[in-house]
Amino acid sequence: MTSACVIVIGHVDHGKTTLVRRLTGMETDTLAQEKQRGLSINLGFAYCRYPSGIVDLIDAPGHEDFIRAMVAGATGAQAALLVVSAVDGIAAQTLEHLRIAKLLGVPVRFVAVTKCDVQNAGDLNAGLATIRDGLNGLGLGDVPIIPVAADSEAGIQSLHHRLKRLLAEVPKTQSHSASFLPVDRVFTVQGMGTVVTGTLLGGDLAVSDAITLHPHNRPVTIRGLQSRGAARERVTHGERTAVNLRGIAAEEITRGDVLAAGGLCAPSSCMDVELTLLPDAPKPVKHMSDVRVLFGTTHAVATLRLMGGGQVEQGCAAFAQLRFGKPVTGYAGQRMIVRSLSPADTIGGAVILDPFSTGVKSGDKKRLAVMQATSGGDVLAIAHALCAQGRGSAMLAYAARIAQQSEARVLSDLGTAFEVIGRGEIAPAQAIADAQNDLLAKLKAFHAAHPLKRYAPRGEMMNRALSPLLGQFVENSLAVSEDIRIAEGQIGLASYDPAAVMTPLQKDRMVEIETQLRDGGTTPPGLSEIVQSNEDADLVEVLIASQSAVAMVNVGLNQQLVFHTASVSDAAHALREVFPPPTRFTTSQAREALNTSRKFIVPLLEYFDAAKVTQRDGDLRVMAGPAD
Incomplete structure (x- = not known):
C-alpha cells in the first residue's frame, strides 16, 4: 500500500x-x-x-x-x-x-x-x-x-x-537498500517485552530477522512488528514501525540508537561532512569549535575540524570533519542539524559524506579531494580521489558506501576506466597501464646496466608509491601477458636473454664454470673456487636462470651451494634405484648412496622435499610416487 x-x-x-x-x-x-x-x-x-x-x-x-x-x-x-x-x-x-x-x-x-x-x-x-x-x-x-x-x-x-x-x-524513495531504523522511542509492553519505534529509512524488516543495534554493535532478533496499530509480518521503507525485540532490555536502548542490517553502518567517532552555515547565524564558526549535532534520532557533541582551518562565514559552505566523544551511527548522505552549545541556536546544517572516516590533518589535500568528489556525486571522480588517497587503489565497498550506490552499480558506472585488482580493490586502468610501462622501463634500464643478469631484485624494481596490492597486480598482469618473468624474489623481462649479449670470452668462461659444476656431481666446487670476479658471479646467475644449474642453501652452515641440473637429476635417479618406494631411508643412508658429505646431502634432500621428489616423515624419507 x-x-x-x-x-x-x-x-x-x-x-x-x-x-x-x-x-x-x-x-x-x-x-x-x-x-x-x-x-x-x-x-x-x-x-x-x-x-x-x-x-x-x-x-x-x-x-x-x-x-x-x-x-x-x-x-x-x-x-x-x-x-x-x-x-x-x-x-x-x-x-x-x-x-x-x-x-x-x-x-x-x-x-x-x-x-x-x-x-x-x-x-x-x-x-x-x-x-x-x-x-x-x-x-x-x-x-x-x-x-x-x-x-x-x-x-x-x-x-x-x-x-x-x-x-x-511524493516519490517512493529510500535512503539506501539496507534496513536502517533510527530509534525515536523505546518502552516495555507487558507480555511482549522491549519495543522500539521509528521510521524505516531503508530496506525491509521481517519477523525473525536478525539485526544489529548500533552503536552498541549488539545482535538482536525481531520478535514482532506493528505498523499503525496492526501486527505485520513485514514492513517496508518509509513506514512508521514498532519493533518488538528479543534478547535485550529496554533500559539498554536509548533514542538515537539504530537498528541496521546489511553492513550499511557501524559505530564511528569521526565523520566527513559538508557544512552549510545559515545566513543569519550569529557569527562565523571557527576551526576546532564544539557544536551539537542532531541527525536521525541522535544528538551528540562534536568538535568541528574545518579542512584548511580558519573559519566558515555565515551563508557559506565548507568541508569538515566531526570528531565525536563517543561512537555514533549514521550513513552517507544523511542530513544533520548543527547547533551552537551556548546559546543553543541552530547555526547550520551538514550532510554526511563519509560516516566511517579517520582523523586527518586539516590540511590533508587528498582527503579534501575525496570530500569534494563525494559532494559532487560523480562516481568516477569519487573513485579517482579515493585511489589518489590510497596509493593508487581503493576498496570498492568504500567507494560504493560514500557514493550511496551498490557495488554492482559503481562498477557499471566506472566501466572500463577502472579494473578490479583483487581483494575487493579497484584501480584506474590508466594508472595500471602507466605502472606497467614504468616497470618495463625500469627492467629495460636494469638489463642495459647489468647485461649478464637475467633477473633484477624484485624489491628494487617495486614502485613504492603504489599500494602493495596494486604493485602485485601490475607484476602478475605482466607475467600473465608474458612480458616479464618472476622467479624467487627476482624479476626480469621475459624477452631478455643474457646469452644473446655475451662476448665470445664470456661464453667460453661460462662453459668452463658449467663443466666444473657438472664434473663435481654431488660434491660440486664451492662458489669461492669458481667465482674469480664479479663477472663470474653473473655467469653463475645466468646458469641458474637458464636452469642449467640449481642454487641451494645449507642453512646450518649459512652457505650457498650450486649443483649442475644434470647432477641433481642423476642423484634423484640413484636414490630411487637404491631406495625404491616404499623403502624408507635416513640422511646418512642417502649420503652413503650418493657418495657425498653431509654438507651437500642436507640441502640436496631439502630441495627434493620441496620439489616433492621425496616425502619426509621425521628423520626418515621415502621417494615419492608409485613403486617401480
Whole structure:
C-alpha cells in the first residue's frame, strides 16, 4: 500500500496536536506530563487512512526546549505541514522549525492556519494577509494556505484532500537498500517485552530477522512488528514501525540508537561532512569549535575540524570533519542539524559524506579531494580521489558506501576506466597501464646496466608509491601477458636473454664454470673456487636462470651451494634405484648412496622435499610416487 510521512511543525500552542487529533481521531499527547502541561514534549504519531494509501502524521513538539524531538520526528518525513495560529502569526519557533525542515531537506507542502474562529472576519483577513506576506518572505509564497476553524469541517476536509494528493505526488524513495531504523522511542509492553519505534529509512524488516543495534554493535532478533496499530509480518521503507525485540532490555536502548542490517553502518567517532552555515547565524564558526549535532534520532557533541582551518562565514559552505566523544551511527548522505552549545541556536546544517572516516590533518589535500568528489556525486571522480588517497587503489565497498550506490552499480558506472585488482580493490586502468610501462622501463634500464643478469631484485624494481596490492597486480598482469618473468624474489623481462649479449670470452668462461659444476656431481666446487670476479658471479646467475644449474642453501652452515641440473637429476635417479618406494631411508643412508658429505646431502634432500621428489616423515624419507 502507498504511504507517505508528514511532519507537523510550528510554534508551541499553535494547535498542532489538536489539528492532528481532528484529522485522525487519535490522541498524540500520550504522556501524563504532556497532558498536565498542555504541550507536546515528545513525538506524537497518528495516521490518516485513505483508499489510495496511508499518510503518517508526526506531531513535533513546538517548544524550543524539545527541538531534539522535532529533529527526530523529521527523520524519514517526505513533507511538512506547517501550522500557524491566526491569532499569533509566524512566531519564533515557526521560523526555527522551518529552518530545520529546510536543512533536513523536508519541503513544506501546505500551511494550516488554526484558531480562525476566535477572530472576527476583518481581523482574520488581516491576519491571513500578514501570514501570507511572511511566507512570501520565507520563499513559501506558492504553498497553499488552508484556514481551519473549530466550528467548521471545511478546513479539515481541504487538508484531507491535500493529503490524498500527496500520496500520488511524493516519490517512493529510500535512503539506501539496507534496513536502517533510527530509534525515536523505546518502552516495555507487558507480555511482549522491549519495543522500539521509528521510521524505516531503508530496506525491509521481517519477523525473525536478525539485526544489529548500533552503536552498541549488539545482535538482536525481531520478535514482532506493528505498523499503525496492526501486527505485520513485514514492513517496508518509509513506514512508521514498532519493533518488538528479543534478547535485550529496554533500559539498554536509548533514542538515537539504530537498528541496521546489511553492513550499511557501524559505530564511528569521526565523520566527513559538508557544512552549510545559515545566513543569519550569529557569527562565523571557527576551526576546532564544539557544536551539537542532531541527525536521525541522535544528538551528540562534536568538535568541528574545518579542512584548511580558519573559519566558515555565515551563508557559506565548507568541508569538515566531526570528531565525536563517543561512537555514533549514521550513513552517507544523511542530513544533520548543527547547533551552537551556548546559546543553543541552530547555526547550520551538514550532510554526511563519509560516516566511517579517520582523523586527518586539516590540511590533508587528498582527503579534501575525496570530500569534494563525494559532494559532487560523480562516481568516477569519487573513485579517482579515493585511489589518489590510497596509493593508487581503493576498496570498492568504500567507494560504493560514500557514493550511496551498490557495488554492482559503481562498477557499471566506472566501466572500463577502472579494473578490479583483487581483494575487493579497484584501480584506474590508466594508472595500471602507466605502472606497467614504468616497470618495463625500469627492467629495460636494469638489463642495459647489468647485461649478464637475467633477473633484477624484485624489491628494487617495486614502485613504492603504489599500494602493495596494486604493485602485485601490475607484476602478475605482466607475467600473465608474458612480458616479464618472476622467479624467487627476482624479476626480469621475459624477452631478455643474457646469452644473446655475451662476448665470445664470456661464453667460453661460462662453459668452463658449467663443466666444473657438472664434473663435481654431488660434491660440486664451492662458489669461492669458481667465482674469480664479479663477472663470474653473473655467469653463475645466468646458469641458474637458464636452469642449467640449481642454487641451494645449507642453512646450518649459512652457505650457498650450486649443483649442475644434470647432477641433481642423476642423484634423484640413484636414490630411487637404491631406495625404491616404499623403502624408507635416513640422511646418512642417502649420503652413503650418493657418495657425498653431509654438507651437500642436507640441502640436496631439502630441495627434493620441496620439489616433492621425496616425502619426509621425521628423520626418515621415502621417494615419492608409485613403486617401480
